Amino acid sequence: MGEEAPEFLGNIDKNSILGYDSESQGYSSSIAIGDKIYVLGRSDDDANSSFSLKVFDKLGGKWSNPTVLGTKPTLSKGHSAVLINKNQILVLKSDSSPDECFWFLEVDTPFVKKQRELVGREVVAWSKGITGDAPKPIVISGPSGVGKGTLIAKLMKEYPTTFGFSVSHTTRAPREKEVNGVHYHFTERSIMEKDIRDGEFLETAAVHGNLYGTSIEAVEAVTNGGKRCILDIDVQGARSVRASSLEAIFIFICPPSFDELEKRLRSRGTETEEQVQKRLRNAKAELDQGTSPGLFDHILVNDDLETCYENLKKLLALDECTDVTYQPARENFKVPVCHSVTKEDHKVLIHCGNNGLEAETAITFVLDLTLLKGGAPGRTRGLHISAGGPLTESVNGMGQV
Ligand SMILES: Nc1ncnc2c1ncn2[C@@H]1O[C@H](COP(=O)(O)OP(=O)(O)OP(=O)(O)O)[C@@H](O)[C@H]1O
Numbered sequence: 491m492g493e494e495a496p497e498f499l500g501n502i503d504k505n506s507i508l509g510y511d512s513e514s515q516g517y518s519s520s521i522a523i524g525d526k527i528y529v530l531g532r533s534d535d536d537a538n539s540s541f542s543l544k545v546f547d548k549l550g551g552k553w554s555n556p557t558v559l560g561t562k563p564t565l566s567k568g569h570s571a572v573l574i575n576k577n578q579i580l581v582l583k584s585d586s587s588p589d590e591c592f593w594f595l596e597v598d599t600p601f602v603k604k605q606r607e608l609v610g611r612e613v614v615a616w617s618k619g620i621t622g623d624a625p626k627p628i629v630i631s632g633p634s635g636v637g638k639g640t641l642i643a644k645l646m647k648e649y650p651t652t653f654g655f656s657v658s659h660t661t662r663a664p665r666e667k668e669v670n671g672v673h674y675h676f677t678e679r680s681i682m683e684k685d686i687r688d689g690e691f692l693e694t695a696a697v698h699g700n701l702y703g704t705s706i707e708a709v710e711a712v713t714n715g716g717k718r719c720i721l722d723i724d725v726q727g728a729r730s731v732r733a734s735s736l737e738a739i740f741i742f743i744c745p746p747s748f749d750e751l752e753k754r755l756r757s758r759g760t761e762t763e764e765q766v767q768k769r770l771r772n773a774k775a776e777l778d779q780g781t782s783p784g785l786f787d788h789i790l791v792n793d794d795l796e797t798c799y800e801n802l803k804k805l806l807a808l809d810e811c812t813d814v815t816y817q818p819a820r821e822n823f824k825v826p827v828c829h830s831v832t833k834e835d836h837k838v839l840i841h842c843g844n845n846g847l848e849a850e851t852a853i854t855f856v857l858d859l860t861l862l863k864g865g866a867p868g869r870t871r872g873l874h875i876s877a878g879g880p881l882t883e884s885v886n887g888m889g890q891v
Pocket residue numbers: 632633634635636637638639640641754755757758792793794795796
């Protein structure tokens with residue numbers, strides 16, 4: 491005999507629900523997708539009181555607590571939820587700025603399917619929606635010693651508020667001047683392997699005998715800070731990111747010659763002779779793969795450092811730019827606590843203030859779903875919200891645009 495669904499599930503709408511659940515002392519909404527019901531409620535197990543999620547399987551009559559990936563939205567005074575396609579639920583937080591208001595809960599996207607296979611249980615992933623078209627993350631690859639780190643350090647120094655470095659995890663030992671949490675998260679292999687099994691990584695690879703990986707959190711930490719994310723990863727990692735929904739620009743850095751690469755690697759003096767040999771052997775395959783068509787959008791030769799750096803900046807369209815943090819277009823938009831949300835064709839209609847207020851003060855905003863891009867494990871970009879104008883009439887309490 492399966493478990494019983496709680497009282498508030500009596501009100502399940504297959505498209506949209508806004509509800510208050512006194513038992514959980516907070517708002518809860520329930521969305522049915524196929525044989526499953528996704529129930530969003532309040533979680534008090536962390537300081538920020540974020541959304542909790544439970545899934546009710548109608549066939550098996552059982553509840554489960556899925557593995558939740560990505561940054562969870564913090565609770566606001568109210569929220570609503572609407573199913574926008576069979577894989578994604580849009581959650582709107584009231585009283586929040588445009589870049590805090592829209593959250594996408596992915597329940598069966600390709601990324602979620604892949605992580606579910608890895609984790610071996612139910613997985614969902616949050617992706618925060620952002621207005622307009624934020625610049626894409628940058629993936630920089632190239633053989634060990636070519637100068638990737640040097641170029642990235644220059645970029646971060648010149649544009650400290652524009653770029654943020656994705657701090658990878660690695661099982662290799664720290665070098666003398668490397669700081670844990672700044673250059674890498676230095677990790678025990680067994681811990682990193684467990685985190686990989688728990689679906690916490692966007693990509694991982696065995697490189698030069700050690701494990702390296704980009705956690706979802708590392709990328710989110712940069713984007714949460716309003717910066718453009720830079721990933722310094724090997725060619726295998728670049729391939730994995732290319733296959734993910736993190737739309738990035740892929741840049742491969744080449745040495746002017748193999749001899750010069752060897753000279754740089756040795757003069758850095760951070761590897762033993764054996765490690766240098768291993769890195770040079772791997773460099774041959776990386777150069778082959780990196781320069782063959784398909785994977786990288788741009789190839790830069792790092793001969794003279796300053797020339798290469800200028801070329802990199804040109805690529806990133808920064809050569810004439812000042813150090814300005816990216817500001818997405820802000821629109822005059824805030825969802826009040828009193829609102830409802832519906833989906834019509836490829837649009838989400840957000841009906842604001844149409845409950846007990848004068849008709850003239852009510853307004854409907856329209857979100858165009860056809861312009862959305864990206865998604866977990868990154869942001870959902872391309873939110874374009876237009877005002878549908880004040881409501882002129884109301885039908886069944888639901889406004890008309
Ligand atoms: N254009 C250049 N000309 C001469 N030396 C350079 C140039 N670019 C970088 N170097 C030097 O080469 C060495 C290796 O550079 P760096 O550590 O940035 O390489 P990397 O690609 O990040 O390597 P890894 O993948 O092993 O982290 C450093 O000592 C750096 O100062």
